[in-house]
Amino acid sequence: MTVTEPRPAAPAVGGTVLEASGVTMRFGGLLAVSNVNLTVREGEIVGLIGPNGAGKTTFFNCLTGLYKPTSGQVRFAGVPRKAPKPVRPKKGQPAAPAAVQVPELPKLSPLPPKPRAVVRAGMARTFQNIRLFANMTALENVMVGRYSRTSAGALTSVLHGPKFRREEAATRARAQELLDFVGLGRSTEHLARNMPYGDQRRLEIARALATDPKLILLDEPTAGMNPQETKQAMDLIFKIRDSGLSVVVIEHDMRFIFNLCDRVLCLVRGETLVEGTPGEVQSDPRVIEAYIGSGEDDDEDDEDDRPQDITEEGTS
Amino acid sequence: MTDVQTETPVTPAAAPKKRPIAWPLGLAGAVFVIVGSCLSWSYDGSILNNLSINFYPGGLQILAIIVAVVSLVLLVLDKGKLGWWLDTTAGLRSLGTGLAFFMVLVLAAISVESDGLINVNPGGYITLVGALLLAVAAWLMPLRHGLRDMSKAKSPAWAEIAAIALLMAALLFTAAYALGLDDAWLFILCLVFIATIAVGLFRTGAMSWVSHAGQRHRKVLTLASFAVAFLFPFTQDGSDANMSIATSVLVFAATAMGLNIVVGLAGLLDLGYIAFLGSGAYVAATLSQSAFATIGWKPPFLVVVLVGACVAALLGLVIGSPTLRVSGDYLAIVTLGFGEIFRFAMFNLDGNNGPNLTNGPNGIPGIPDLELFGFNFGAVHHPFGIELGRFSNYYFLLLVLTGGVILVFSRLNSSRIGRGWVAIREDEKAAEAMGVNVFGLKLLAFAVGAFLAGLAGTIKAHQDGAVSPDQYMFLESAFLLAAIVLGGMGTIAGVLLGATILKLLPEKLRFFSEYRLLLFGITLVLMMRFRPEGLVASRRRQLEFHEEDEKLADEVEHQLVEEAK
Numbered sequence: 001m002t003v004t005e006p007r008p009a010a011p012a013v014g015g016t017v018l019e020a021s022g023v024t025m026r027f028g029g030l031l032a033v034s035n036v037n038l039t040v041r042e043g044e045i046v047g048l049i050g051p052n053g054a055g056k057t058t059f060f061n062c063l064t065g066l067y068k069p070t071s072g073q074v075r076f077a078g079v080p081r082k083a084p085k086p087v088r089p090k091k092g093q094p095a096a097p098a099a100v101q102v103p104e105l106p107k108l109s110p111l112p113p114k115p116r117a118v119v120r121a122g123m124a125r126t127f128q129n130i131r132l133f134a135n136m137t138a139l140e141n142v143m144v145g146r147y148s149r150t151s152a153g154a155l156t157s158v159l160h161g162p163k164f165r166r167e168e169a170a171t172r173a174r175a176q177e178l179l180d181f182v183g184l185g186r187s188t189e190h191l192a193r194n195m196p197y198g199d200q201r202r203l204e205i206a207r208a209l210a211t212d213p214k215l216i217l218l219d220e221p222t223a224g225m226n227p228q229e230t231k232q233a234m235d236l237i238f239k240i241r242d243s244g245l246s247v248v249v250i251e252h253d254m255r256f257i258f259n260l261c262d263r264v265l266c267l268v269r270g271e272t273l274v275e276g277t278p279g280e281v282q283s284d285p286r287v288i289e290a291y292i293g294s295g296e297d298d299d300e301d302d303e304d305d306r307p308q309d310i311t312e313e314g315t316s
Numbered sequence: 317m318t319d320v321q322t323e324t325p326v327t328p329a330a331a332p333k334k335r336p337i338a339w340p341l342g343l344a345g346a347v348f349v350i351v352g353s354c355l356s357w358s359y360d361g362s363i364l365n366n367l368s369i370n371f372y373p374g375g376l377q378i379l380a381i382i383v384a385v386v387s388l389v390l391l392v393l394d395k396g397k398l399g400w401w402l403d404t405t406a407g408l409r410s411l412g413t414g415l416a417f418f419m420v421l422v423l424a425a426i427s428v429e430s431d432g433l434i435n436v437n438p439g440g441y442i443t444l445v446g447a448l449l450l451a452v453a454a455w456l457m458p459l460r461h462g463l464r465d466m467s468k469a470k471s472p473a474w475a476e477i478a479a480i481a482l483l484m485a486a487l488l489f490t491a492a493y494a495l496g497l498d499d500a501w502l503f504i505l506c507l508v509f510i511a512t513i514a515v516g517l518f519r520t521g522a523m524s525w526v527s528h529a530g531q532r533h534r535k536v537l538t539l540a541s542f543a544v545a546f547l548f549p550f551t552q553d554g555s556d557a558n559m560s561i562a563t564s565v566l567v568f569a570a571t572a573m574g575l576n577i578v579v580g581l582a583g584l585l586d587l588g589y590i591a592f593l594g595s596g597a598y599v600a601a602t603l604s605q606s607a608f609a610t611i612g613w614k615p616p617f618l619v620v621v622l623v624g625a626c627v628a629a630l631l632g633l634v635i636g637s638p639t640l641r642v643s644g645d646y647l648a649i650v651t652l653g654f655g656e657i658f659r660f661a662m663f664n665l666d667g668n669n670g671p672n673l674t675n676g677p678n679g680i681p682g683i684p685d686l687e688l689f690g691f692n693f694g695a696v697h698h699p700f701g702i703e704l705g706r707f708s709n710y711y712f713l714l715l716v717l718t719g720g721v722i723l724v725f726s727r728l729n730s731s732r733i734g735r736g737w738v739a740i741r742e743d744e745k746a747a748e749a750m751g752v753n754v755f756g757l758k759l760l761a762f763a764v765g766a767f768l769a770g771l772a773g774t775i776k777a778h779q780d781g782a783v784s785p786d787q788y789m790f791l792e793s794a795f796l797l798a799a800i801v802l803g804g805m806g807t808i809a810g811v812l813l814g815a816t817i818l819k820l821l822p823e824k825l826r827f828f829s830e831y832r833l834l835l836f837g838i839t840l841v842l843m844m845r846f847r848p849e850g851l852v853a854s855r856r857r858q859l860e861f862h863e864e865d866e867k868l869a870d871e872v873e874h875q876l877v878e879e880a881k
Binding site: 125143189210 | 727
């Protein structure tokens with residue numbers, strides 16, 4: 001195991017945040033996701049790997065309510081209907097960890113398949129192909145993320161009532177805080193479409209964090225990044241985890257995923273192939289076979305799916 | 317701004333080759349125009365407000381002199397220090413060309429109105445030659461390069477406020493003057509003059525300075541605009557002719573601003589919006605003191621306003637909740653259908669086909685004038701010895717309404733709700749995944765828009781004195797939408813401008829009314845081709861319409877960073 005570098009010790013893993021059982025998604029005759037189970041506990045980083053077309057993003061969409069699963073259940077340690085009051089960071093506490101606060105875990109309850117309800121419950125996501133609001137500034141993008149945690153209505157907005165002013169100031173401050181947290185504190189007024197690629201990825205994470213999630217789903221956060229940016233992304237994810245959130249990451253970069261994750265789930269053709277610690281998964285012959293093929297059915301598998309990472313591991 | 321200095325040109329010597337003849341030629345042209353304008357233009361004194369007297373310039377001649385004087389000022393500035401701030405050449409080119417076009421039109425008008433070019437006096441020709449000289453000279457002059465950006469010019473606050481005040485006063489004066497012209501030729505010529513001056517000022521960059529000054533003193537600008545709008549009736553000397561146009565412009569503008577929330581902010585295409593105005597008007601009519609009103613309940617007007625607006629908002633919710641699940645073109649078709657349903661419903665609720673609510677095609681006439689807090693809107697009042705007629709009274713009321721609609725528009729736009737709308741326009745799926753209540757926000761836009769239109773409708777019913785179904789046909793919705801597209805979606809100034817243009821021109825150019833639709837169609841097609849973001853572009857819309865334009869994005873970003881400082 002040459003790839004797994006020493007990494008920050010994981011905080012004690014707490015109660016279950018997300019429990020997806022038997023999630024199946026069928027599009028007509030195509031079985032995109034078949035009977036996948038996933039459990040995420042508090043403060044855990046879970047990796048989701050698999051060749052292209054394995055159903056990883058579809059599974060994400062089932063979790064976040066963009067798709068209604070054909071069968072199966074997603075249960076989440078949902079927040080009560082009312083948004084929790086923002087906790088003021090205490091003096092003397094370092095600013096960074098205070099940027100993301102996680103309330104106490106309530107009991108697991110089934111998630112309705114509606115994106116908004118999912119966000120309210122405390123699960124946020126980023127997209128594989130960046131989907132920022134391109135013509136808004138970085139700050140505005142993050143402020144949109146605060147939408148579900150604010151409630152100023154039309155009347156108070158028009159009259160500039162006390163609630164509007166309080167919420168608007170809080171939203172702005174929180175958005176700025178989150179931009180600082182992901183390292184974009186200096187690009188507040190920049191248009192999202194003008195930002196460099198790596199910054200756009202981080203902005204998307206900041207926007208997701210603005211919804212005060214307990215679990216954040218990252219869909220290929222390092223796609224197209226150079227090694228240095230990948231390292232920064234990893235640090236950021238650790239930082240997010242250290243502030244108490246759980247993280248689920250889809251990635252193709254094996255080095256990245258095995259260094260990062262506490263547990264890894266490998267999907268192939270919509271089904272769970274292996275689930276276990278990075279060590280278990282990376283030495284599993286079936287994973288290697290799924291990625292580079294066994295030689296018998298070469299033409300069926302995706303060859304250019306970064307096999308070099310696997311080969312490295314296979315030889316070590 | 318310290319970095320301004322670094323961007324400025326090195327020396328005036330860097331300018332491209334100069335043609336020494338151009339400057340004196342321009343000077344001669346301007347002088348010719350002024351001299352020619354003091355002479356008689358036409359033999360016939362009965363046309364175009366009398367241009368036939370020597371050394372007593374009539375209205376059009378004064379306009380020509382104004383353009384010439386502005387050109388002279390630019391010519392002089394060209395040699396001075398300000399020449400490095402103002403793009404004098406570009407300004408002179410548009411002024412010269414505009415003036416030449418103006419003079420050609422004047423000569424055409426004289427020959428059309430009184431049998432042939434023979435009626436043109438030497439003064440007219442001298443002015444034409446002067447204008448042509450000015451235009452030629454301007455086109456001979458080298459274009460300026462490396463000018464300083466007027467928007468970065470620093471000037472004392474009092475100068476900026478004075479400039480805003482001056483501009484607003486000019487606006488008021490011009491509006492009063494232009495509206496006072498009852499001859500179509502005069503009106504068109506006056507429009508050409510306004511366009512010439514406006515384009516000239518924009519090209520020199522002076523307007524960009526003014527607009528930045530306006531941004532720095534936003535409150536002053538808003539206040540000044542309302543002051544001008546408020547003062548307008550006092551310039552009309554009790555005449556109702558222009559005030560009736562002005563009130564209809566205001567009703568149209570207020571309604572267009574309401575639609576702007578739906579179309580410009582939430583990005584929903586609504587082709588049946590006029591129905592909400594209609595429902596407000598019908599509620600006001602049926603609850604009014606009119607002998608033809610069908611409901612016995614006669615509440616005070618303030619209650620009627622609320623009821624009318626709420627009925628409209630309710631209709632908005634009813635029509636919105638099933639249809640907002642479809643988007644884009646489908647929504648447009650559904651709302652178009654709703655608009656027609658409303659009209660037919662008003663047409664048919666005449667007692668034969670259902671309850672008698674609306675008297676069918678006859679409508680409800682004889683709606684009495686409003687009386688609020690003892691103030692009768694039908695009567696003539698004399699504050700400060702100035703006569704204000706019936707329409708002026710309604711004008712003030714509508715002005716308050718328009719102000720309110722603008723307030724709702726801008727406040728919603730800058731709130732969490734406005735951000736949600738932008739997010740929905742940008743990427744609906746992403747917005748939903750970020751917890752934005754997409755359906756709720758769309759419905760809210762529909763309801764707020766309908767509420768405001770209903771509000772306007774209740775006043776409109778009293779002002780018109782009658783309601784009938786044919787006031788609320790599809791064409792009216794189309795015009796509202798055209799005003800928004802023409803002026804600039806999502807902007808305040810743009811939509812007000814668009815509404816004014818679309819309502820004012822048909823009233824003033826009656827002889828043209830048969831071709832009105834044709835002209836609007838052509839204008840809209842051209843707008844879509846050359847300036848899809850409208851006359852006054854909102855920053856965000858501009859970005860949305862020019863996805864590929866990196867330079868624009870950088871520019872906008874620069875402005876944003878500047879503003880944040």
